[in-house]
Amino acid sequence: MTTPSTILDVRDLSIAFPTKAGDRRVVNQVSFDLKRGEVLGLVGESGSGKSLTVLSLMKLLPANALIPEGQINFLGSDLVPASDEAMRRLRGRDIGMIFQDPFSSLNPVRKIGDLLIESVCRHQKVSRAKAREIAIQALTDVSLPAPAERIDHYPHQLSGGQRQRVVIALAAINNPSLLIADEPTTALDPTVRMQVLGLIQRMAAERSAILVTHDFGAAAQICTKVAVMYYGRIVEMGSTVDVLTNPQHPYTRALIAAVPRFSTTHEFSPIPGDPPKATERFMGCSYLPRCPLAGDDCRALPPLVARNGRAVACWRSAETLAEETSTR
Numbered sequence: 390m391t392t393p394s395t396i397l398d399v400r401d402l403s404i405a406f407p408t409k410a411g412d413r414r415v416v417n418q419v420s421f422d423l424k425r426g427e428v429l430g431l432v433g434e435s436g437s438g439k440s441l442t443v444l445s446l447m448k449l450l451p452a453n454a455l456i457p458e459g460q461i462n463f464l465g466s467d468l469v470p471a472s473d474e475a476m477r478r479l480r481g482r483d484i485g486m487i488f489q490d491p492f493s494s495l496n497p498v499r500k501i502g503d504l505l506i507e508s509v510c511r512h513q514k515v516s517r518a519k520a521r522e523i524a525i526q527a528l529t530d531v532s533l534p535a536p537a538e539r540i541d542h543y544p545h546q547l548s549g550g551q552r553q554r555v556v557i558a559l560a561a562i563n564n565p566s567l568l569i570a571d572e573p574t575t576a577l578d579p580t581v582r583m584q585v586l587g588l589i590q591r592m593a594a595e596r597s598a599i600l601v602t603h604d605f606g607a608a609a610q611i612c613t614k615v616a617v618m619y620y621g622r623i624v625e626m627g628s629t630v631d632v633l634t635n636p637q638h639p640y641t642r643a644l645i646a647a648v649p650r651f652s653t654t655h656e657f658s659p660i661p662g663d664p665p666k667a668t669e670r671f672m673g674c675s676y677l678p679r680c681p682l683a684g685d686d687c688r689a690l691p692p693l694v695a696r697n698g699r700a701v702a703c704w705r706s707a708e709t710l711a712e713e714t715s716t717r
């Protein structure tokens with residue numbers, strides 16, 4: 390239910406692409422909500438539908454994509470029927486987006502200050518001089534060294550980590566209620582990666598944020614809750630601590646086991662098999678071909694069942710099996 394602190398409430402969102410054989414759903418009945426101060430990790434392998442889910446929140450889906458059902462309630466209004474004009478006003482003001490590749494947000498032939506100042510002037514009624522002040526403050530907030538000088542630099546004059554800090558400053562400059570970061574650290578080296586994740590966590594504390602990542606380790610570091618996606622559906626969702634310490638879905642367990650760790654005792658276990666191709670169709674559980682627990686019951690689609698703050702879509706999850714055993 391939507392409460393006053395709820396910033397985003399996504400209900401039964403599906404995304405499809407038209408094909409000769411009919412519309413092909415690549416995101417299926419995804420639901421989650423986000424309250425002020427929460428950071429949601431959307432975690433899953435490539436092709437699971439994470440990026441399309443967050444692009445739909447900003448209405449930046451590919452032109453041929455369809456939303457056959459669902460609602461995106463953002464600050465109390467459904468964005469699915471919102472006009473292009475309304476979305477242009479909203480993007481950068483109420484929702485800030487941090488993309489994987491800083492060069493996709495930073496025009497290489499423009500000084501970083503120009504991009505920041507333009508964004509302020511588009512959404513706030515302030516003079517250019519005031520906008521420059523706000524821009525320098527935004528660069529200070531993301532701990533960019535010498536912000537008053539760097540504001541007149543071009544993106545190529547900055548390191549990869551500094552560029553990503555500028556992208557975060559650009560996403561947050563108009564104080565949006567929601568920050569969306571899509572694989573923001575993939576192109577960074579490990580130490581810079583930790584700093585950038587820490588920065589996103591700090592920026593998210595006063596608002597709300599979604600981190601899209603294939604790396605459970607990154608989600609564990611900064612997210613308050615996680616939704617694990619597989620083949621276009623959420624298969625498990627709950628608080629990060631609960632999911633991490635007691636994963637219920639076999640896919641979540643496999644994802645956690647696949648996180649590389651510095652330990653002589655931990656065995657790194659890549660997930661066997663491949664995720665299904667977009668063209669494959671499943672009547673039952675799409676994880677069945679890779680699942681060590683699969684049984685005959687898995688030929689029917691498992692519903693996402695919510696219990697005690699955790700939602701799991703698995704006929705054979707630990708909780709389900711424990712219940713089966715205790716009722717025998």
Ligand SMILES: Nc1ncnc2c1ncn2[C@@H]1O[C@H](COP(=O)(O)OP(=O)(O)OP(=O)(O)O)[C@@H](O)[C@H]1O
Nearest residue numbers: 406415433434435436437438439440441442451667
């Ligand atoms: N323009 C498009 N036309 C048709 N299918 C598409 C299009 N864009 C994405 N898809 C399909 O939608 C599915 C979900 O894609 P999406 O990019 O959301 O996955 P993802 O989990 O974000 O993966 P990645 O981490 O690789 O970005 C994939 O099967 C992809 O092939």
